Amino acid sequence: MNVHFILYICMVTMKQEEKSKIKRDAIIKATLALVNSNGFHATPMSKLAKLAGVSPGTIYLYFENKQDLVNKVYLEVKEKFTKYSFVNYQPELEVEENFKDMWYRIAAYKLKEIDEALFLAQCDNTPVVDENIRQEGIVHLTPLIEVMHKGKNEGIIKDISDYLLYAYTITPISFLIVMQNREAYNLDPKSIDEAYESAWDSIRK
């Protein structure tokens, strides 16, 4: 009884709803992979369909059009990412404790889900996703902003704009992931710790 047989049984006994979920996920995976390596302009729906193991027409059962596909992928990835990053958030804990946990979880997620991280970096720096969609994505950052505000109030964190705080603590991680993906540079655990120190040093009072 080999693995293919088991997979076959799974596929046969699965409800349609579950199969659809799998198919939709395959399309999203393919989008992440191709947009990351070729860019939005060079990823035709046909290639996307082929990589996802699906017919071009099928994509249009799950997404309105190409723009809608990118928008939805962006939003869903962003939500998944922030859910993971802020799962341990407890407002009653110390500011630095919360911040440190968030920061390390953000880094861990981006290192684990490189395709998603690269995709977000691309979307956040280009006009490939619609502006209103990007706005929606920002909402999910609330816990981080909350912690930063608390830190400012308590005099632990510099009293500077949220944008500055975000710029100096979070965006460097994205840059480092992009670099790690692009060449030999390796973000090992020691570098991660050094990065955290730099992040904290840049905003602590």
Added chain:
Amino acid sequence: MNVHFILYICMVTMKQEEKSKIKRDAIIKATLALVNSNGFHATPMSKLAKLAGVSPGTIYLYFENKQDLVNKVYLEVKEKFTKYSFVNYQPELEVEENFKDMWYRIAAYKLKEIDEALFLAQCDNTPVVDENIRQEGIVHLTPLIEVMHKGKNEGIIKDISDYLLYAYTITPISFLIVMQNREAYNLDPKSIDEAYESAWDSIRK
């Protein structure tokens, strides 16, 4: 004798070489503007030509094709940017003095030439420019890397990877420019000073 007349005289007396330079620059300007607001995939050569006040065919006199256009724009903008930023570099001066001057000039340039800054941010985070072209662009950062090395040797700057140093001092500026361009956030002189402090705090020992 109005301005149009003067312009007309200029155009008439100008050498062909100078006219070509102006035309080429117009194409580059148009590329920056359209790629920034619409993305590479949504800027057809026809629109580019129209905005540059040129016929589509003319673009192909100055650039091999669309990809070559983007590559060349990237390289030339990068070089212009770094030339400006490192013009005051004097290896014999103090590390912090050199670093501060470089940092402020980088910030000033990006604030002054927003279109160029946004374009670089887009190219640095997506596969729109060819990888070998991006590599070429990195060479121009040598002075900054040199100063950082000197700082590490003298124990003034943390002994961490160049990538980390760059990530925490320079990339936040790009992010802030993108944000300023996207909404109401304003990078005023006070914010710039705060940003510099954060940059320095993140890497100084």
Added chain:
DNA sequence: AAATAATGAATGAATGTTCATTTTATTTTG
């Protein structure tokens, strides 16, 4: 048997690029 999901060839609009022609600039000649 009915309903739902998936297919993929066909369509038509959009777009990168070419090239025969025209316009403009420069050089040569009378």
Added chain:
DNA sequence: CAAAATAAAATGAACATTCATTCATTATTT
């Protein structure tokens, strides 16, 4: 210096191709 000849630059309509999207048909699930 002016006119003719040559060279260079620019044009933009035409072309070939690509690609997003549709829909009549087939396959699968309920």
